[in-house]
Amino acid sequence: MADLDALAPPSGTPTTSAPPTGTASAWAVAEQELRDLWLSGRGAAMMLAYTVLLSVITYLVATNQELNFLEQREAVSLTLQLAVAVGGLLVVLVAADAVSGERERGTLETLLLTPAPRRSIIAGKGVAAVSLWLGAFVLAVPYLWWIGRDVGTFGVAVVGGLVVGTLLALALTGIGLLITTFSQSNGLSLALSFVVLLALYAPHQMPAEATRGWAGELVQRLDPFSAGLLYLERLTVNDHSLTQDAALLVVPALCAVVLPALALLAGGRLSLVPRGGA
Amino acid sequence: MRALARIGVACALPLALLTTYHAEAAQPGSAVVAGGLVVALDQHDLAASPGEKITFRSTIRNTGDRPVDGYVAHLNILSTDKSVYVDPEDWSPRRTQFLDEIPPGGSTALSWDVRAVTSGPILLFVSVTSPTAREVTSSGPLNMTVGGQRIVHAGAVMPLVLWVPAGVLVLLGATSARKRRHR
Amino acid sequence: MGVIEGSAGLTGSPSRVSPAPAIEAHALRKSYRDMVAVSSVDLTVAPGTVLGLLGPNGAGKTTLIRMLCTLLEPDSGSFQIAGLPHTAARRIRQRVGVLPESPGYPRAQTCREWLTYHARLYGATRPEALATAMRLLGEVGLTDRAGSLIAGLSRGMRQRLGIARSLVNSPSVVFLDEPTLGLDPLGQQQVLDLVTRIARDRGATVVLSTHVLGEVERVCDHVVILNRGHVVADGTVAEVAQRAAAPRRAVVQVPPHLHSRAVDVLAAQHLVADGAGRTDGRDRVELRLPGDEPPETSSTAALRCLLDAGVPVLGLSLEGGRLSDAFLAVTQGEGDG
Numbered sequence: 001m002a003d004l005d006a007l008a009p010p011s012g013t014p015t016t017s018a019p020p021t022g023t024a025s026a027w028a029v030a031e032q033e034l035r036d037l038w039l040s041g042r043g044a045a046m047m048l049a050y051t052v053l054l055s056v057i058t059y060l061v062a063t064n065q066e067l068n069f070l071e072q073r074e075a076v077s078l079t080l081q082l083a084v085a086v087g088g089l090l091v092v093l094v095a096a097d098a099v100s101g102e103r104e105r106g107t108l109e110t111l112l113l114t115p116a117p118r119r120s121i122i123a124g125k126g127v128a129a130v131s132l133w134l135g136a137f138v139l140a141v142p143y144l145w146w147i148g149r150d151v152g153t154f155g156v157a158v159v160g161g162l163v164v165g166t167l168l169a170l171a172l173t174g175i176g177l178l179i180t181t182f183s184q185s186n187g188l189s190l191a192l193s194f195v196v197l198l199a200l201y202a203p204h205q206m207p208a209e210a211t212r213g214w215a216g217e218l219v220q221r222l223d224p225f226s227a228g229l230l231y232l233e234r235l236t237v238n239d240h241s242l243t244q245d246a247a248l249l250v251v252p253a254l255c256a257v258v259l260p261a262l263a264l265l266a267g268g269r270l271s272l273v274p275r276g277g278a
Numbered sequence: 279m280r281a282l283a284r285i286g287v288a289c290a291l292p293l294a295l296l297t298t299y300h301a302e303a304a305q306p307g308s309a310v311v312a313g314g315l316v317v318a319l320d321q322h323d324l325a326a327s328p329g330e331k332i333t334f335r336s337t338i339r340n341t342g343d344r345p346v347d348g349y350v351a352h353l354n355i356l357s358t359d360k361s362v363y364v365d366p367e368d369w370s371p372r373r374t375q376f377l378d379e380i381p382p383g384g385s386t387a388l389s390w391d392v393r394a395v396t397s398g399p400i401l402l403f404v405s406v407t408s409p410t411a412r413e414v415t416s417s418g419p420l421n422m423t424v425g426g427q428r429i430v431h432a433g434a435v436m437p438l439v440l441w442v443p444a445g446v447l448v449l450l451g452a453t454s455a456r457k458r459r460h461r
Numbered sequence: 462m463g464v465i466e467g468s469a470g471l472t473g474s475p476s477r478v479s480p481a482p483a484i485e486a487h488a489l490r491k492s493y494r495d496m497v498a499v500s501s502v503d504l505t506v507a508p509g510t511v512l513g514l515l516g517p518n519g520a521g522k523t524t525l526i527r528m529l530c531t532l533l534e535p536d537s538g539s540f541q542i543a544g545l546p547h548t549a550a551r552r553i554r555q556r557v558g559v560l561p562e563s564p565g566y567p568r569a570q571t572c573r574e575w576l577t578y579h580a581r582l583y584g585a586t587r588p589e590a591l592a593t594a595m596r597l598l599g600e601v602g603l604t605d606r607a608g609s610l611i612a613g614l615s616r617g618m619r620q621r622l623g624i625a626r627s628l629v630n631s632p633s634v635v636f637l638d639e640p641t642l643g644l645d646p647l648g649q650q651q652v653l654d655l656v657t658r659i660a661r662d663r664g665a666t667v668v669l670s671t672h673v674l675g676e677v678e679r680v681c682d683h684v685v686i687l688n689r690g691h692v693v694a695d696g697t698v699a700e701v702a703q704r705a706a707a708p709r710r711a712v713v714q715v716p717p718h719l720h721s722r723a724v725d726v727l728a729a730q731h732l733v734a735d736g737a738g739r740t741d742g743r744d745r746v747e748l749r750l751p752g753d754e755p756p757e758t759s760s761t762a763a764l765r766c767l768l769d770a771g772v773p774v775l776g777l778s779l780e781g782g783r784l785s786d787a788f789l790a791v792t793q794g795e796g797d798g
Contacts, residue, residue: 106565113561114582115583142438460610
């Protein structure tokens, strides 16, 4: 026979209290998402693959016995670009899985049944996605130090890399969250996000001749990825100061603000079945 | 009398020219070009480290009796050691400067910025010419010795390339242990 | 229009019993493209009621529940939950608990972590949430699995965990959509016991959506039968059974030594109920009465057959229509919706 008192809610338990604030809900979601990402081993597995890649690149650089001054700076630039690119990839993949993945796993329903504001759910998941960039950056620092310590680029590389990488990570998080909110399936969300990332990265890989014309320059400056990587290149290889090419950071900064804001706005329409989505 | 004067001028002229030539030749880093331009550098030897920026000046003087215009000065960078590769673009992105008109007896000074990229014996000089000139004339050499280049050994990087992934692997192992504990 | 009014909860502090209906819905409608899932449903449920929501597959039960817990927006109509209008969605979600039909569970979280997380999403602080999680795990019998990953739980355990989650906010209305689906008899028993205790001890209103009619008969005060989005029957279990189907069963008492002959005689008239064989009871035979004539007529005919065969009849009782009969009667012929 059940203890009649056992099922009665104890004092202090919310029964008729107001729903939690958006901030409190966002922190609760962020904390849980961070735990799910890092304590489950998913985050660590991604970081392992990433550090192996960094180690291979660094080893190849080191086996080139005599590095001239410029080549060392270019190696620093390469390492930074790798950190930003891979970090961005991980961010967008986690963000793209945030809603559509939960929908497919069946866990979105119980989340939507809570009084947590929809936007807070989106914000919390965005925080978890950005954490992957921060992890990638922290792990890149020892490599940057080793390669760049003798050519005076370590300090600017760290500062510039953190600024550019964070701006791009925020922008990519916004893109991933936007796509996942409206995607009918998780596979579609991941594929679309990956294609968008490639499209943003492609202009940076254009041959030098293609970027010399007005069109090429315009594309490079309007594409946040290209603009950010170009800034890092000039910072580390051409020895520009942090503010010398600040104009290149305008588009990344705009994207870092606008895209997450759009994702939060769209998050207000978060539902069990995607409404009018891809 | 007139004959003696002619003989005197005939002897003096080559003497004057010879003297002038030797006088110019005695100044290191300069030469004479048809049209009377002389190029001189303000430094002749210096030492630098990889990554160090240096600046030197070249003075182009018009020793002729007519103004000169439309001339171009160019900085040349090379290594006298065939094992040292030099890409001038890496050392100085701005190696060509266009000269304004130089009046007779006048001169113009140009500033050149160079960053030492690789170590070894490096030689720099400035050349001057124009589309209508028949010759290219250069200054004397600026001998730059770049030393102290870092030699990277593969073995020195091993701790880094091994320990960082190993550290992450330990974290991954810890999460797996946690999962097993909670099963 | 179907209207149910139930009695107030039997226990619970008087302050928990709201004078307003726990659930009140008017003309709720929801369609998906060309298919109407719920069509103009009216519902009023008193606080403390255990309501059984029945219907064949596709009847609209899950859609109705999802609308009432604000997961889906109705195309038209309105409703109130615990006095809160449907426009106050967040406040309604603060007051209801739901066990969805096919809930997914995160594989990498422990039971304690998951319940704590959801308690925090309802506004509890971390210590409060942890205390609530441990208490609820105790209530559903999962204390020893508090630290286990959800992925390692059996289906029955996960259902109990899901019920615990539906109680983290001490809701005044609890929706349980197919809580015994896929469970063995013991698991079903445990879940139904939980349902009973939720209503009795917390004074909560429970809406139990199920296919298992026996569950409804056992634990529910009231029942609503949906078919193709419409309410086709409502009321107490007995009312629905009586209203929707005339008694179709009777029990005849005969001398034990003539039991086999009685069964033979009645079987020849196709009156013996399915499954009522020669070994069913020593002196009773269960009859299935045809639905195309009054039960009194067919039972009189059965008595005459027995008497003609020399089997004395010691007693006859007509049994009320069962809920299963009512269910089939109101949904028969319309097929699965």
